[in-house]
Amino acid sequence: MGKLLIVGTVAFDAIETPFGKTDKILGGAATFIGLAASQFNVNSAIVSVVGDDMPQEYLDILSGKGIDLSGLEIVKGGKTFYWKGKYHNDLNARDTLITELNTLADFNPIVPNDYRNSEVVMLGNLHPNIQISVINQMTKRPNLIVLDTMNFWMDNALQELLEAIKMIDVLTINDEEARQLTNEHSLVKAAEEIQKMGPKYVVIKKGEHGALLFCKDNVFYAPALPLEEVFDPTGAGDTFAGGFSGYLAATGNTSFNSIKNAVIHGSNLASFCVERFGTERMQDLEKAEVSKRLHQFKALTQFEIELQ
Amino acid sequence: MGKLLIVGTVAFDAIETPFGKTDKILGGAATFIGLAASQFNVNSAIVSVVGDDMPQEYLDILSGKGIDLSGLEIVKGGKTFYWKGKYHNDLNARDTLITELNTLADFNPIVPNDYRNSEVVMLGNLHPNIQISVINQMTKRPNLIVLDTMNFWMDNALQELLEAIKMIDVLTINDEEARQLTNEHSLVKAAEEIQKMGPKYVVIKKGEHGALLFCKDNVFYAPALPLEEVFDPTGAGDTFAGGFSGYLAATGNTSFNSIKNAVIHGSNLASFCVERFGTERMQDLEKAEVSKRLHQFKALTQFEIELQ
Numbered sequence: 013m014g015k016l017l018i019v020g021t022v023a024f025d026a027i028e029t030p031f032g033k034t035d036k037i038l039g040g041a042a043t044f045i046g047l048a049a050s051q052f053n054v055n056s057a058i059v060s061v062v063g064d065d066m067p068q069e070y071l072d073i074l075s076g077k078g079i080d081l082s083g084l085e086i087v088k089g090g091k092t093f094y095w096k097g098k099y100h101n102d103l104n105a106r107d108t109l110i111t112e113l114n115t116l117a118d119f120n121p122i123v124p125n126d127y128r129n130s131e132v133v134m135l136g137n138l139h140p141n142i143q144i145s146v147i148n149q150m151t152k153r154p155n156l157i158v159l160d161t162m163n164f165w166m167d168n169a170l171q172e173l174l175e176a177i178k179m180i181d182v183l184t185i186n187d188e189e190a191r192q193l194t195n196e197h198s199l200v201k202a203a204e205e206i207q208k209m210g211p212k213y214v215v216i217k218k219g220e221h222g223a224l225l226f227c228k229d230n231v232f233y234a235p236a237l238p239l240e241e242v243f244d245p246t247g248a249g250d251t252f253a254g255g256f257s258g259y260l261a262a263t264g265n266t267s268f269n270s271i272k273n274a275v276i277h278g279s280n281l282a283s284f285c286v287e288r289f290g291t292e293r294m295q296d297l298e299k300a301e302v303s304k305r306l307h308q309f310k311a312l313t314q315f316e317i318e319l320q
Numbered sequence: 321m322g323k324l325l326i327v328g329t330v331a332f333d334a335i336e337t338p339f340g341k342t343d344k345i346l347g348g349a350a351t352f353i354g355l356a357a358s359q360f361n362v363n364s365a366i367v368s369v370v371g372d373d374m375p376q377e378y379l380d381i382l383s384g385k386g387i388d389l390s391g392l393e394i395v396k397g398g399k400t401f402y403w404k405g406k407y408h409n410d411l412n413a414r415d416t417l418i419t420e421l422n423t424l425a426d427f428n429p430i431v432p433n434d435y436r437n438s439e440v441v442m443l444g445n446l447h448p449n450i451q452i453s454v455i456n457q458m459t460k461r462p463n464l465i466v467l468d469t470m471n472f473w474m475d476n477a478l479q480e481l482l483e484a485i486k487m488i489d490v491l492t493i494n495d496e497e498a499r500q501l502t503n504e505h506s507l508v509k510a511a512e513e514i515q516k517m518g519p520k521y522v523v524i525k526k527g528e529h530g531a532l533l534f535c536k537d538n539v540f541y542a543p544a545l546p547l548e549e550v551f552d553p554t555g556a557g558d559t560f561a562g563g564f565s566g567y568l569a570a571t572g573n574t575s576f577n578s579i580k581n582a583v584i585h586g587s588n589l590a591s592f593c594v595e596r597f598g599t600e601r602m603q604d605l606e607k608a609e610v611s612k613r614l615h616q617f618k619a620l621t622q623f624e625i626e627l628q
Contacts, residue, residue: 238532314623
């Protein structure tokens with residue numbers, strides 16, 4: 013059983029979609045990554061920070077999935093990172109109404125000793141300096157370092173982000189961010205440019221339009237499962253990253269074929285995440301449901317055609 | 321060898337993209353459909369109308385591909401349908417600068433006797449009354465009637481369009497138009513509604529994001545091949561329709577698996593169409609190139625995953 017080290021936010025989200033709204037509920041990149049990764053046979057740990065306003069029952073959801081929280085700093089008297097957002101009617105865009113960094117502003121990540129030799133490191137979206145600090149604490153080079161980021165860091169910490177990207181194996185990024193990072197409109201060209209920056213693999217996330225995996229001349233595409241209803245897209249990208257990195261940590265295989273399968277597993281799990289608010293759907297997700305939907309994924313994409 | 325009857329415009333297009341512009345060149349739905357279908361072993365005929373301003377060399381391009389033009393009316397002293405458009409920088413939107421219906425305004429389609437028993441009928445985007453008239457001229461029910469349409473007819477001839485849709489087997493339509501036709505944002509729900517209107521199969525075209533095929537509970541997805549550069553999207557949807565209907569006419573098999581393959585062949589051919597202005601790329605397209613790219617399609621989408 014491989015070790016997966018997860019770095020990212022554990023947070024409060026308040027979400028409004030055309031279908032309803034929530035008060036502050038459990039959210040954050042590391043939360044979604046951890047829940048998705050727990051579908052696989054991995055030992056995983058989260059490195060993050062919260063205030064003591066974070067209810068124990070929320071933390072119990074994570075430890076109940078076997079996730080090691082010894083690297084989760086709880087700041088006495090501190091407040092947890094809080095994000096409030098409202099989705100547009102088509103769910104393809106959202107407005108951020110509130111962002112309170114709180115304890116995250118001074119976060120100094122400490123990787124638990126047991127996880128400094130993790131095979132896979134999943135760096136959720138955070139300041140690139142935090143991501144670099146975690147890599148530097150590893151006592152041996154992980155088999156695979158995966159980094160997720162967003163346009164905010166390109167606008168505000170580009171040099172640090174480029175430094176972090178140099179150190180990793182897989183960059184996961186959305187289509188518009190890939191274009192911003194490289195000044196290339198074509199995603200094929202953007203992925204080529206990103207590979208020159210360091211990562212061997214580039215995963216471009218296109219939301220409801222699926223995900224593309226690039227490695228040298230190889231391209232692989234996984235669609236998003238067409239759903240009757242998308243209820244709340246929050247956490248879909250992180251769930252993808254959790255399925256992706258969890259699968260790879262469980263198998264210990266980082267060949268291109270294995271990475272392809274990781275993209276499928278990530279897409280498959282993300283299709284559940286969006287069916288309910290926040291982490292609700294992921295908390296009780298059964299292995300049998302996941303397996304059934306994998307069959308749907310296969311039917312959705314596989315064909316037999318006579319090639320010459 | 322099956323017979324494919326193609327109905328649609330043979331036209332002049334003038335195109336401007338960020339990469340350049342053309343004067344009046346050969347265009348039109350039937351033109352692109354015919355060129356794509358000529359990649360398969362089919363007898364095909366175009367039913368359309370042009371003015372005598374249409375150069376013989378343009379018509380020779382079509383007849384040179386073995387396309388029967390006996391159903392192409394040439395109106396003496398008439399002018400050919402003309403469309404001029406300009407694409408936005410991201411190529412995902414375009415402005416129509418000129419639309420001159422000309423001879424198309426009074427078009428009364430006459431299906432050649434030899435093609436009234438065609439196995440497959442491909443009704444390109446035209447007034448639904450023209451599409452209905454063609455269906456009514458068939459002496460035996462075709463194995464498959466495919467209809468392509470656009471939002472213009474929903475706005476201006478909805479009742480006639482719904483009448484046409486009742487008579488067909490496959491509707492090809494883009495995502496926004498599927499939403500407009502059904503008032504459903506979810507494409508899954510939109511496809512369900514469209515099936516209730518008549519067609520057994522619904523193909524929803526998503527441009528650079530690929531195409532979805534729906535039939536009852538079955539869903540199949542074909543991506544668009546990620547390209548370094550899209551040069552001119554004009555005709556991509558019609559090329560898809562031509563590959564789709566040409567393959568089905570050639571095989572004579574309309575099972576779900578065969579329709580899946582038709583979606584792949586259509587997507588594969590459309591990936592060539594956009595590489596040059598207008599019909600340029602499709603005119604000299606070699607079977608070996610098509611076959612090579614089918615291998616790329618397979619590599620792009622096929623995976624081996626252990627299912628339980």
